[in-house]
Amino acid sequence: MSGRTPSLTPPDDATAPVRHPDAPPAGELLGAHYAHCFGCGDAQPHGLQLQARAAEGVAITAEFTVKPEHQGAPGLAHGGVLATALDETLGSLNWLLRAIAVTGRLETDFVRPVPVDTVLYLEAEVTAVAGRKIYSTAVGRIGGPEGEIAVRADALFIEVKVDHFIDNGRPEEINAAMSDPDQRRRARAFEVNP
Ligand SMILES: CCCCCCCCCCCCCC(=O)SCCNC(=O)CCNC(=O)[C@H](O)C(C)(C)COP(=O)(O)OP(=O)(O)OC[C@H]1O[C@@H](n2cnc3c(N)ncnc32)[C@H](O)[C@@H]1OP(=O)(O)O
Numbered sequence: 001m002s003g004r005t006p007s008l009t010p011p012d013d014a015t016a017p018v019r020h021p022d023a024p025p026a027g028e029l030l031g032a033h034y035a036h037c038f039g040c041g042d043a044q045p046h047g048l049q050l051q052a053r054a055a056e057g058v059a060i061t062a063e064f065t066v067k068p069e070h071q072g073a074p075g076l077a078h079g080g081v082l083a084t085a086l087d088e089t090l091g092s093l094n095w096l097l098r099a100i101a102v103t104g105r106l107e108t109d110f111v112r113p114v115p116v117d118t119v120l121y122l123e124a125e126v127t128a129v130a131g132r133k134i135y136s137t138a139v140g141r142i143g144g145p146e147g148e149i150a151v152r153a154d155a156l157f158i159e160v161k162v163d164h165f166i167d168n169g170r171p172e173e174i175n176a177a178m179s180d181p182d183q184r185r186r187a188r189a190f191e192v193n194p
Helices: 079-097 163-168 171-178 183-190
Strands: 051-054 059-065 101-110 119-130 133-142 148-159
Touching (some): 051 079, 079 133, 079 148
Antiparallel strands (some): 051 059, 059 119, 101 148, 119 133, 133 148
């Protein structure tokens, strides 16, 4: 899969991504980076509650079950929800680089409809890094981890400092996240060394 817009094509001086030495081993579940995240948080009953797992290299696999709350057309997943699943999976890649980054651009192809109760099997990988810019790609399959591709995306994440969240987020949520007793989640949110 290749970036179809110029801004999703890595520049000539881009380098291969480097997995951080402290990245979780392949096969390990990452858990939520924030309990109230719409993509992965377990405190969001109508959220996706997406479960991401480290893979080999700078890659992630993830699963998300489409619930009735996620419908757009009757009985089918809303396209924005599917884009969220791709965005969340792609965003999880940054934990393997130990970088804090936000989505700058997300280009999505909706290839097949995804019915309610379907498990979407996602795979994502970082393809290149150029300064603060992290290029990545993802697919989502239905019918099993080797099933047909239903959605795919190319993305550009931009590395930011933790101030991005402190300056732009609401103090009550920022302070609550900073005092999260879950040490690993707090590290993912605030103690990453970019
Ligand atoms: C609780 C808190 C902790 C949470 C931690 C874990 C988070 C996990 C979240 C997981 C949830 C899932 C993830 C989510 O949902 S993340 C949420 C969705 N994303 C956002 O909210 C991001 C909003 N955007 C911004 O804040 C700024 O625009 C950013 C920070 C992205 C860049 O503004 P900044 O002023 O910093 O940088 P810059 O403008 O100098 O640009 C730098 C370079 O990048 C290039 N560029 C920029 N944008 C684009 C674009 N659209 N297409 C193509 N290129 C683009 C630009 O040309 C330049 O290139 P070059 O000139 O250097 O070559």
